[in-house]
Amino acid sequence: MSVPVINFEEKFSKIQDLHSYKVIARMNDYxxxxxxxxxxxxxxxxxxxxxxxxxxxxxxxxxLRDKILFLHKGDMAVIPKGAEHKTSCAEECKVLLIEPAETxxxxxxxxxxxxxNLEWI
Amino acid sequence: MSVPVINFEEKFSKIQDLHSYKVIARMNDYxxxxxxxxxxxxxxxxxxxxxxxxxxxxxxxxxLRDKILFLHKGDMAVIPKGAEHKTSCAEECKVLLIEPAETxxxxxxxxxxxxxNLEWI
Numbered sequence: 001m002s003v004p005v006i007n008f009e010e011k012f013s014k015i016q017d018l019h020s021y022k023v024i025a026r027m028n029d030y031x032x033x034x035x036x037x038x039x040x041x042x043x044x045x046x047x048x049x050x051x052x053x054x055x056x057x058x059x060x061x062x063x064l065r066d067k068i069l070f071l072h073k074g075d076m077a078v079i080p081k082g083a084e085h086k087t088s089c090a091e092e093c094k095v096l097l098i099e100p101a102e103t104x105x106x107x108x109x110x111x112x113x114x115x116x117n118l119e120w121i
Numbered sequence: 122m123s124v125p126v127i128n129f130e131e132k133f134s135k136i137q138d139l140h141s142y143k144v145i146a147r148m149n150d151y152x153x154x155x156x157x158x159x160x161x162x163x164x165x166x167x168x169x170x171x172x173x174x175x176x177x178x179x180x181x182x183x184x185l186r187d188k189i190l191f192l193h194k195g196d197m198a199v200i201p202k203g204a205e206h207k208t209s210c211a212e213e214c215k216v217l218l219i220e221p222a223e224t225x226x227x228x229x230x231x232x233x234x235x236x237x238n239l240e241w242i
Contacts, residue, residue: 003204005190006197025199027171027219030151032197050148069126076127076153078146083124098148098219 022121033097040088044107051079058093143242154218161209165228172200179214
């Protein structure tokens, strides 16, 4: 049985590219994914699952249809299943996502920004 | 729809007592629980689920039957389901646990340290 200690900072340091989701851990059917982001994302929802965002660096804006959230370092939010949302940031953010392994980043929206190439680091 | 921004540091500051688990978020059937710990815990396992530990402060020792892990600030570990483990720390640690809502802190061991009084903060 191999049980590693996983350091978030060390894992982020291994990520070279923006907008490339990297898996760092699995808990049952859930993935812990890190991503460096600097973009306006697309409106989308996940019909089957809640989605957790944790910000490690930067200021992440999450638009909901009735509210705008701003997450800074040390903040988290749980986007409810079915809730349309859109992330954006003008400066780079380092973000941890926690969600079922099969969850697509673009949810029901699909399109060019969909990333199905999940690499473990 | 109420979607709060949850700040870990602010939530930890609300916890007065050691060894009192507080729920800060729910993702599907999973709870995010904070706890301030300073004790040797009991050997136990969770037959049905993996369990995630994230350390925000202090140095948490997790004994497995074949290995000892030390988690510092910014570290996480996923204890596999069925794996016996025992946490301990001589100085206080601030820890985030992620696990199914019904998971008992003492797993299969039960006993006096079992905490079924989960309060939301």
